[in-house]
Amino acid sequence: MQQALAAHSGERESAPSVLIVDDSQSEIFLVEAILRSHQYETHSITDPTRVLQEASSILPEVILLDVSMPEVDGFEICAQLKADPVLREIPVLFLTSMDDIEDKVKGFKVGGSDYLIKPVDPAELLARVSTHIKLRQAQLDLASKNRLLKEKILDLEEIHLALFDSEARTKAVLDNAAVGIAVLDSNGIYEMINDRWAEMFCYTREEFMDMHCWDIMHPDFIDIHKKTMEQLRSGDMGKTYSVKQFRRKDGSEFWGGHWVSSRLDRNDTCNGFVCVISDLTLQRKAENELRLAHTVFETSNEALLVSDSDNRIIMVNPAFTRITGYRSEQVIGKGPAILKSGRHDKDFYHQMWEELRKKDHWQGEIWNRRQSGEVYPQWLSISVIRQQNGSVANYVTAFSDITERKRAEEVLRRQALYDPLTQLPNRILFDERLRAALARARRQKTIVALFFIDLDDLKAINDSLGHLGGDQALQLVADCIGKCLRQEDVAARLGGDEFAVVLTDISKVEQVFPVVNRLLSSLAATNCPNSNKALSASIGIALFPQHGDNVETLIRTADDAMYTAKQLGKKRYYLAEGQ
Amino acid sequence: MADNTGDKKAELLATITKHLVNIYALEPEQVEEMLHLSAMGLAETLEQAKHALADNDMQVLSAAAHKVKGILLGVGLKQEAEHAGLIEASARQGKEAAYPQMVTQLLESVQPLLEE
Numbered sequence: 001m002q003q004a005l006a007a008h009s010g011e012r013e014s015a016p017s018v019l020i021v022d023d024s025q026s027e028i029f030l031v032e033a034i035l036r037s038h039q040y041e042t043h044s045i046t047d048p049t050r051v052l053q054e055a056s057s058i059l060p061e062v063i064l065l066d067v068s069m070p071e072v073d074g075f076e077i078c079a080q081l082k083a084d085p086v087l088r089e090i091p092v093l094f095l096t097s098m099d100d101i102e103d104k105v106k107g108f109k110v111g112g113s114d115y116l117i118k119p120v121d122p123a124e125l126l127a128r129v130s131t132h133i134k135l136r137q138a139q140l141d142l143a144s145k146n147r148l149l150k151e152k153i154l155d156l157e158e159i160h161l162a163l164f165d166s167e168a169r170t171k172a173v174l175d176n177a178a179v180g181i182a183v184l185d186s187n188g189i190y191e192m193i194n195d196r197w198a199e200m201f202c203y204t205r206e207e208f209m210d211m212h213c214w215d216i217m218h219p220d221f222i223d224i225h226k227k228t229m230e231q232l233r234s235g236d237m238g239k240t241y242s243v244k245q246f247r248r249k250d251g252s253e254f255w256g257g258h259w260v261s262s263r264l265d266r267n268d269t270c271n272g273f274v275c276v277i278s279d280l281t282l283q284r285k286a287e288n289e290l291r292l293a294h295t296v297f298e299t300s301n302e303a304l305l306v307s308d309s310d311n312r313i314i315m316v317n318p319a320f321t322r323i324t325g326y327r328s329e330q331v332i333g334k335g336p337a338i339l340k341s342g343r344h345d346k347d348f349y350h351q352m353w354e355e356l357r358k359k360d361h362w363q364g365e366i367w368n369r370r371q372s373g374e375v376y377p378q379w380l381s382i383s384v385i386r387q388q389n390g391s392v393a394n395y396v397t398a399f400s401d402i403t404e405r406k407r408a409e410e411v412l413r414r415q416a417l418y419d420p421l422t423q424l425p426n427r428i429l430f431d432e433r434l435r436a437a438l439a440r441a442r443r444q445k446t447i448v449a450l451f452f453i454d455l456d457d458l459k460a461i462n463d464s465l466g467h468l469g470g471d472q473a474l475q476l477v478a479d480c481i482g483k484c485l486r487q488e489d490v491a492a493r494l495g496g497d498e499f500a501v502v503l504t505d506i507s508k509v510e511q512v513f514p515v516v517n518r519l520l521s522s523l524a525a526t527n528c529p530n531s532n533k534a535l536s537a538s539i540g541i542a543l544f545p546q547h548g549d550n551v552e553t554l555i556r557t558a559d560d561a562m563y564t565a566k567q568l569g570k571k572r573y574y575l576a577e578g579q
Numbered sequence: 580m581a582d583n584t585g586d587k588k589a590e591l592l593a594t595i596t597k598h599l600v601n602i603y604a605l606e607p608e609q610v611e612e613m614l615h616l617s618a619m620g621l622a623e624t625l626e627q628a629k630h631a632l633a634d635n636d637m638q639v640l641s642a643a644a645h646k647v648k649g650i651l652l653g654v655g656l657k658q659e660a661e662h663a664g665l666i667e668a669s670a671r672q673g674k675e676a677a678y679p680q681m682v683t684q685l686l687e688s689v690q691p692l693l694e695e
Contacts, residue, residue, distance in 0.1 A: 026616040026650050033609055068645050097649055119652040122603055 016133050017041040017058055021051050021077065022066035022095060027118065031064060031095070034122045035129065048072050052080055055087050061133045064116070067096040067103065075110050082111035089139065091132040095120065180277040183263065186270065188213045188229055200256075200279055202249040213275060218245035218253060225260075232262040233270045243280065255280045305397040311335055314394075323378075323401045325371030336397065341375040343367040352382075356395075360384040365402070377402045419493040421471055422478035430492030430500055434551050437490065437504045438544055447506040448544040451516065452558035453481070455497035456536040456570040461528055472529040477537065480522040484515060499537075500558075509543060516541065516573045524571070538565040539573035547576045588691030591656070595692070598655025613654065618693050620650045625689075628666075628682050640678065641670035647685065659688045 018040050022028045028044045035042050043058050045051065048069045055063060063081065067074035074094055081087045091113035096103065104115055113135075114128055174181055180197030184190055190208040198205050201216050213229075214222045221244040231237040239261030246256050256277045263272040297304055303320035307313045312335060316328045324331075324339060331338065344367065355362045363381035370376060380399035387393045417429035425433065434450065441448045455461075455477055462470040474497065481491045481499060490502040503515060516539055523535045540561025548554040557576045565574035592614070599605045599613055624646045631640035644667035651660035662685050669676045686693075 024620050024646060024649055024653075026613060026620045027653050029609075029613055029616050030603055030653050033603060033605055033613075037604065068642065070642065097645070097652065118649050119602075119655075 015039050015041040016062075017043060017060040018062045018064060018129060019051075019055055019058060019060040020044040020064045020095075021048060021069075021074070022046065022064075023048070023069045024066070027066070027095070031120060031125065034120070034125055038126055040129070048074070048077050051077050052084060052087070055081065055090065056084075059086075060090060061136055062129050063090055063092045064095050064129075065092050065112075067094050067107070075106055075112075078107070078112050079110040089136070091136055093128060093132060178278075180275075180279075182208075182213070182275045182277075184213050184273040184275065186233060186272050188226075188273065191272065197277070200248075200277065201246070207249075213273070216246050216248075218247055221245060228260060229273065232260065232273060235262075235270065238262065246277065255284055300398075302398045302400050305331075305336060305399075307336065307395045307397070309392040309394065311395055323370070323399070324368075330371075339368040341367040341369040343375065356382060356384055360386070366399075368399075377406050422475055422493050424478050424481075424499070425490065425492040427492065427494045430490065430494065430502075431551060433490045433492070434502050434554070437502050438549075438551065438554075441504065441544055442549075444505070446504070447509065447546075448554075449501075449503040449506055449509075449512045449515075450542045450544070450554050450558045451499075451501035451503070451519075451573075452540040452542075452555070452562040453477075453499040453501065453519075453537050454539075454562050454566065455499075456538055456566075458497040461531075465528065465530060469529050473535060476526050476529070476535060477523065480526055480535070481519060484519040484522055500555075509546075512541065512543070512575075520571065520573065536571040538562055538570045540565055541573055541575045543576070547578070588694065591689075591691045595654045595656065602655065614692070617650050617654050621647060621689055622693050624650070625682070625686055625693075632679055632682060637670040637673055641667045644670060651689070654692070656689070656692075659685065662688065 018035055020028050020031050020042060022031075022044070023046050025046060028046065032042045032044060043054065043060065045054050048066075049072060051063075051065075065074040065077055074096070078092045078094075081090065081092060088111070092111065093114045093116055094107045094112050095116050095118055097118045107115060113132055116125055116128060174194040175196075177194055177196055180200045181194045182190055182197050183192040190211055190213070193205060193208050198208065201208075203211070203216075214225055217225060224242075225244070228237070228240055228242075232240070239259065241257065241259050243255060244258045245253050246258075247253050256279055259274075259276040261274050262270040263274055265271045297317050300317060300319050303323045304317040305313055305320055306315045312333055313331045316326075316331055320331075321327050326338075352362050352364070361381070361383050363379070366378050366380045367375055368378050368380075378399040379402045380397065382395055382397045384392055385394040385396060417426055418424065419426045434448075437448050440446075455473065458470060458473070461473050465473070474493070477499060478491070478493065481501060485491055485501065485503075488504055490504075492500050494500050501519075503512060506512060520537070520539070523537055526535045527533060528535060540558045540563065542548060542554045542557035542561060544554055547557040561574045561576040565572050568574060595614065595617075596610050599610045605613060624643050628640055628643040628647070631637075631643060644663045648660045648663035648667055651657075651663060662681070666676075666678065666681050666685065669681075670678065
């Protein structure tokens with residue numbers, strides 16, 4: 001018994017405690033004497049109504065409970081103890097002098113653990129108390145182990161769940177990856193592929209399981225890939241990237257970026273490979289397009305200027321430098337306004353931006369200034385590049401120097417509208433100017449005078465001086481006319497020896513006569529080339545609105561007046577009559 | 580009579596002491612304490628038994644006899660305990676018996692202990 005208690009005590013630091021409940025002090029004394037002599041700690045009460053309170057306070061290892069007590073019997077006390085969540089596990093041993101089997105059954109039914117018949121036998125008491133303490137301890141140990149086991153199971157369940165989640169996540173990542181991913185064994189045979197891999201090569205997952213990784217490669221790349229695998233297998237290389245040509249099931253080929261890395265086991269030994277392939281078809285196409293765009297940008301004869309949403313220049317091409325004289329580093333970060341010539345007013349730019357805002361495009365002729373200060377004409381177009389949300393991303397401006405074109409146009413214009421001999425406007429331009437003069441006079445209520453001038457005796461001049469002399473005579477007439485007119489007046493050669501003059505902004509008819517007299521005098525003071533004979537002309541005058549309110553009527557009237565002047569003896573003017 | 584009583588008491592105490600030492604290995608002072616507690620318990624319980632007799636309360640009489648039986652068994656007085664057990668069983672079963680005489684006889688049998 002001592003050994004049992006010692007062994008029991010060895011498992012705990014304090015002496016095991018026993019609560020004795022009996023209404024007889026002498027019986028308590030005997031039980032306590034036995035237990036204390038074997039190093040048990042005892043507590044006793046004679047009032048059965050205090051059992052729960054006392055037990056809760058000391059939490060004994062065993063309760064020895066007398067069955068027959070006044071007021072409340074041991075069975076009821078035991079039932080109360082077993083109903084208490086804290087005390088229910090404490091073994092209850094009944095002390096009784098009863099040996100009735102029914103009472104024993106009743107005791108076990110209410111949760112009693114054992115019986116001791118009074119008067120208690122010391123050896124039996126010690127043995128039963130020790131046994132139940134050990135049992136209790138074993139139960140506690142078991143409960144503790146059970147708790148630990150449950151915790152372990154919970155941990156394992158959590159690990160399992162985490163693993164499951166992790167696997168699910170991994171699968172989700174693999175199946176939604178934009179690149180093809182494959183896991184291979186050490187011989188390069190497929191173990192696993194993702195959806196993208198199958199889709200990329202047009203094989204099914206099942207077909208891949210019987211294939212080697214090089215079965216999808218262009219033959220030119222197989223040997224080098226096998227060498228790479230050997231290096232990865234031996235540990236000479238951890239991972240590698242290269243661009244290779246791959247072959248689909250239907251034989252079509254594409255370029256792909258190929259990552260290969262070794263898969264390591266616990267001992268860091270390569271036991272397989274992980275391959276990642278990205279289809280570079282679109283990338284290559286984009287690169288080619290970009291290269292092409294870059295080439296176009298760099299080699300274009302048109303100046304190209306790209307600015308950001310704040311219209312700050314971010315790039316220009318060599319043609320820009322060639323045309324403007326500005327190098328890219330001189331203009332990047334600045335606004336295109338540095339190119340302004342000052343020739344256009346605010347309204348011009350306002351309209352340009354308004355159209356850009358509405359149509360995302362503007363094109364037109366504009367005058368800008370080179371770095372040298374030279375102002376020159378450009379044909380310029382601006383396009384707005386917008387983001388997906390509609391905001392402005394960039395402005396792309398293209399322009400060309402149209403100085404030469406303008407010059408050629410001017411030559412053509414002069415050829416079309418001016419008389420090459422006298423440099424005076426021809427009939428076409430004259431007609432246009434006369435119409436404009438009439439329109440203005442109509443608005444301003446002023447008078448327009450039309451002179452129809454015919455050189456006298458041109459045939460005689462040609463005959464005596466030749467056509468060259470005739471031409472020189474016509475040039476002299478043109479000079480005379482030019483000298484006699486104001487800046488705003490118009491002179492023209494209508495053909496042969498016919499000239500015309502338009503005087504504008506006349507308020508009174510009297511203003512016409514000094515001019516025509518000055519012209520006749522000037523001609524009279526000018527000799528024919530290589531001759532002493534003076535030049536002369538007959539001049540017919542028609543007035544707007546007096547002699548007609550349209551071009552045709554006025555010209556006809558002036559022409560008629562000129563003939564009248566001829567008939568009257570030449571070297572004179574004649575003002576049309578009437579109206 | 581006095582000598583006879585004294586012998587009887589000595590014999591009873593010797594029986595009890597021998598029982599307590601042999602069975603429970605009590606030290607002399609523990610024996611003294613046990614005698615004192617048992618005497619007090621017996622006196623108190625026998626008094627309850629007398630009141631029960633007076634009240635003709637067989638249930639209380641049976642319980643008192645049961646307790647007396649336990650005390651007596653504790654001190655090794657088996658014959659006296661059997662006497663108490665007889666009262667307990669008869670009273671519990673509601674048997675007709677000469678309970679006053681039986682209680683008096685029990686009281687007399689343990690009188691030497693009560694004098695301790």
